[in-house]
Amino acid sequence: xxxxxxxxxxxxxxxxxxxxxxxxxxxxxxxxxxxxxxxxxxxxxxxxxxxxxxxxxxxxxxxxxxxxxxxxxxxxxxxxxxxxxxxxxxxxxxxxxxxxxxxxxxxxxxxxxxxxxxxxxxxxxxxxxxxxxxxxxxxxxxxxxxxxxxxxxxxxxxxxxxxxxxxxxxxxxxxxxxxxxxxxxxxxxxxxxxxxxxxxxxxxxxxxxxxxxxxxxxxxxxxxxxxxxxxxxxxxxxxxxxxxxxxxxxxxxxxxxxxxxxxxxxxxxxxxxxxxxxxxxxxxxxxxxxxxxxxxxxxxxxxxxx
Amino acid sequence: xxxxxxxxxxxxxxxxxxxxxxxxxxxxxxxxxxxxxxxxxxxxxxxxxxxxxxxxxxxxxxxxxxxxxxxxxxxxxxxxxxxxxxxxxxxxxxxxxxxxxxxxxxxxxxxxxxxxxxxxxxxxxxxxxxxxxxxxxxxxxxxxxxxxxxxxxxxxxxxxxxxxxxxxxxxxxxxxxxxxxxxxxxxxxxxxxxxxxxxxxxxxxxxxxxxxxxxxxxxxxxxxxxxxxxxxxxxxxxxxxxxxxxxxxxxxxxxxxxxxxxxxxxxxxxxxxxxxxxxxxxxxxxxxxxxxxxxxxxxxxxxxxxxxxxxxxxxxxxxxxxxxxxxxxxxxxxxxxxxxxxxxxxxxxxxxxxxxxxxxxxxxxxxxxxxxxxxxxxxxxxxxxxxxxxxxxxxxxxxxxxxxxxxxxxxxxxxxxxxxxxxxxxxxxxxxxxx
Numbered sequence: 001x002x003x004x005x006x007x008x009x010x011x012x013x014x015x016x017x018x019x020x021x022x023x024x025x026x027x028x029x030x031x032x033x034x035x036x037x038x039x040x041x042x043x044x045x046x047x048x049x050x051x052x053x054x055x056x057x058x059x060x061x062x063x064x065x066x067x068x069x070x071x072x073x074x075x076x077x078x079x080x081x082x083x084x085x086x087x088x089x090x091x092x093x094x095x096x097x098x099x100x101x102x103x104x105x106x107x108x109x110x111x112x113x114x115x116x117x118x119x120x121x122x123x124x125x126x127x128x129x130x131x132x133x134x135x136x137x138x139x140x141x142x143x144x145x146x147x148x149x150x151x152x153x154x155x156x157x158x159x160x161x162x163x164x165x166x167x168x169x170x171x172x173x174x175x176x177x178x179x180x181x182x183x184x185x186x187x188x189x190x191x192x193x194x195x196x197x198x199x200x201x202x203x204x205x206x207x208x209x210x211x212x213x214x215x216x217x218x219x220x221x222x223x224x225x226x227x228x229x230x231x232x233x234x235x236x237x238x239x240x241x242x243x244x245x246x247x248x249x250x251x252x253x254x255x256x257x258x259x260x261x262x263x264x265x266x267x268x269x270x271x272x273x274x275x276x277x278x279x280x281x282x283x284x285x286x287x288x289x290x291x292x293x294x295x296x297x298x299x300x301x302x303x304x305x306x
Numbered sequence: 307x308x309x310x311x312x313x314x315x316x317x318x319x320x321x322x323x324x325x326x327x328x329x330x331x332x333x334x335x336x337x338x339x340x341x342x343x344x345x346x347x348x349x350x351x352x353x354x355x356x357x358x359x360x361x362x363x364x365x366x367x368x369x370x371x372x373x374x375x376x377x378x379x380x381x382x383x384x385x386x387x388x389x390x391x392x393x394x395x396x397x398x399x400x401x402x403x404x405x406x407x408x409x410x411x412x413x414x415x416x417x418x419x420x421x422x423x424x425x426x427x428x429x430x431x432x433x434x435x436x437x438x439x440x441x442x443x444x445x446x447x448x449x450x451x452x453x454x455x456x457x458x459x460x461x462x463x464x465x466x467x468x469x470x471x472x473x474x475x476x477x478x479x480x481x482x483x484x485x486x487x488x489x490x491x492x493x494x495x496x497x498x499x500x501x502x503x504x505x506x507x508x509x510x511x512x513x514x515x516x517x518x519x520x521x522x523x524x525x526x527x528x529x530x531x532x533x534x535x536x537x538x539x540x541x542x543x544x545x546x547x548x549x550x551x552x553x554x555x556x557x558x559x560x561x562x563x564x565x566x567x568x569x570x571x572x573x574x575x576x577x578x579x580x581x582x583x584x585x586x587x588x589x590x591x592x593x594x595x596x597x598x599x600x601x602x603x604x605x606x607x608x609x610x611x612x613x614x615x616x617x618x619x620x621x622x623x624x625x626x627x628x629x630x631x632x633x634x635x636x637x638x639x640x641x642x643x644x645x646x647x648x649x650x651x652x653x654x655x656x657x658x659x660x661x662x663x664x665x666x667x668x669x670x671x672x673x674x675x676x677x678x679x680x681x682x683x684x685x686x687x688x689x690x691x692x693x694x695x696x697x698x699x700x701x702x703x704x705x706x707x708x709x710x711x712x713x714x715x716x717x718x719x720x721x722x723x724x725x726x727x728x729x730x731x732x733x734x735x736x737x738x739x740x741x
Contacts, residue, residue: 098525103525
């Protein structure tokens with residue numbers, strides 16, 4: 001699979017402060033790519049470099065295999081975190097203006113706007129001024145403006161902030177829909193559950209350096225601890241514990257269960273899960289046996305606090 | 307290029323549709339006329355009331371020379387003893403003019419005294435001194451046995467004829483016209499820069515506070531956005547000026563039609579032929595001024611006005627744009643605005659004080675070449691004739707500086723528009739240049 005975007009050894013310094021330290025990324029075509037990192041990690045700087053708002057001090061960025069050039073703006077749709085619209089300008093005019101700035105012709109822009117306004121059922125907003133709309137409504141307009149010119153690459157920085165759950169879902173579905181049609185998405189957010197739900201690739205930037213990058217499943221594989229949560233109904237707790245602690249490290253834990261069982265977290269290390277299971281079955285009824293998969297949240301915290 | 311055009315269009319429409327723009331366009335000429343009328347009215351009201359002045363002339367030689375006019379009314383209270391006259395004057399009059407009794411009229415020279423509560427106006431002092439002078443002078447002439455009439459006849463009033471080496475003749479009064487035209491052009495440029503520079507700055511700040519800026523500069527270059535803003539706003543300003551000029555010309559035309567008719571009828575009906583003669587003499591003078599005006603290098607003036615207007619406006623408004631980008635709100639902009647406004651005001655002052663006295667002196671020449679004051683000072687000098695090399699040098703420096711400043715401003719603009727919540731210092735601004 002080819003990469004829609006490649007970032008090669010990008011360095012960016014502001015005075016003495018290094019915002020990006022030799023960062024390289026590869027965003028595969030057709031992926032939803034989660035760009036994660038704590039506040040001030042350098043995500044926004046990276047996104048701005050991709051959007052040619054700022055220039056890197058060294059390194060290069062390739063879009064679809066070509067070194068970034070001014071023409072590429074029309075292939076990128078960018079929804080910045082700090083976003084707004086002209087308050088006193090009418091919605092329709094404003095959308096037309098922004099679409100034309102992206103390189104659409106007046107007619108094409110109008111056609112696309114009509115499509116999206118109908119899709120979202122907001123045709124009657126056309127002649128309203130932004131200041132008459134609520135924040136959520138304005139956010140919807142911003143989303144429309146971002147995707148209007150059918151970009152190959154969508155860059156969304158905290159796209160769900162300001163939306164109520166219903167509209168957040170609506171936007172999420174639109175993003176997934178666009179992705180299915182072939183749009184690659186870079187998705188920067190602090191809402192880990194959305195990453196978990198939508199992204200198939202992630203990268204984590206921390207203190208100007210890239211810490212992690214890869215397929216979400218691969219990253220999880222890398223961060224798996226081979227820990228199993230188990231529940232057993234047994235009368236011989238001491239025997240069980242004795243047997244388990246011989247081979248594994250064991251801790252008491254809590255999870256929801258309908259049974260009055262003993263709940264443990266077992267790290268199996270180099271042993272197989274079957275070895276653990278056979279011990280358990282020899283002591284009683286196994287009610288719970290799940291590998292503890294690291295969540296994106298866990299990975300984030302673990303990587304950052306290292 | 308297409309995008310630049312889009313930005314210019316948006317800025318222009320946003321500005322022109324703005325209610326304050328519409329109100330300003332149509333209200334300010336009214337306001338201007340209103341203020342002129344008010345000033346006129348107030349000055350006539352001031353003149354309505356003459357100042358009441360008492361005269362105590364002990365000798366009685368001079369008092370008859372003080373005649374009532376529309377500014378001053380004189381009352382003779384010489385019959386009262388001085389002490390009582392003083393009290394009376396303090397109560398009933400603005401002041402008391404005291405002329406003591408002397409043996410010889412000539413001794414009065416430094417003895418005349420004016421006693422009042424409020425200090426006398428310069429106007430009045432001059433008036434009194436002139437009367438005393440003339441009484442004493444004619445007395446002197448009489449003593450010396452000279453015929454006053456003959457002396458008056460012998461007086462000559464010469465006129466210095468002015469012309470240039472190129473052979474053109476010019477009127478002395480023309481200097482006033484030159485000053486007026488040059489001053490008007492320089493002042494116009496200053497006002498335009500301050501007003502529309504501020505609009506540019508506000509528009510930049512608006513985009514920052516709206517948080518739309520990042521969306522826009524992901525589509526266009528910050529430089530394009532800045533230039534689009536500057537050009538769009540200036541076009542709105544030029545439109546405003548055009549409307550004013552057209553309305554002004556229309557009004558002038560209407561006034562002339564009516565006024566012209568009135569002038570004719572009053573001339574034929576008026577019994578005072580003197581007044582009519584005076585008017586036609588005035589017309590003649592006006593006509594000669596007009597021909598002289600036409601002799602001025604009008605094409606050069608117009609072309610250089612346009613060039614200096616463009617150069618000066620771009621130079622300053624790009625600075626305004628940079629300031630707008632560097633700050634978060636208009637209140638924060640003050641510390642950066644002062645260094646911008648100072649050279650503008652300096653230019654106007656130099657123009658009005660130095661150019662008028664000596665249009666080709668060192669100060670005027672130097673400041674008409676320094677780019678931050680040249681749009682104002684040079685325009686004031688041009689009607690007086692400026693050597694070509696100075697004009698070219700000044701324009702080259704202006705446009706060179708303009709290019710540099712636009713580049714410099716664009717750098718600050720590029721960094722500044724994405725900086726929030728910081729009130730930058732001058733030091734930081736210079737650091738941004740390296741980003």
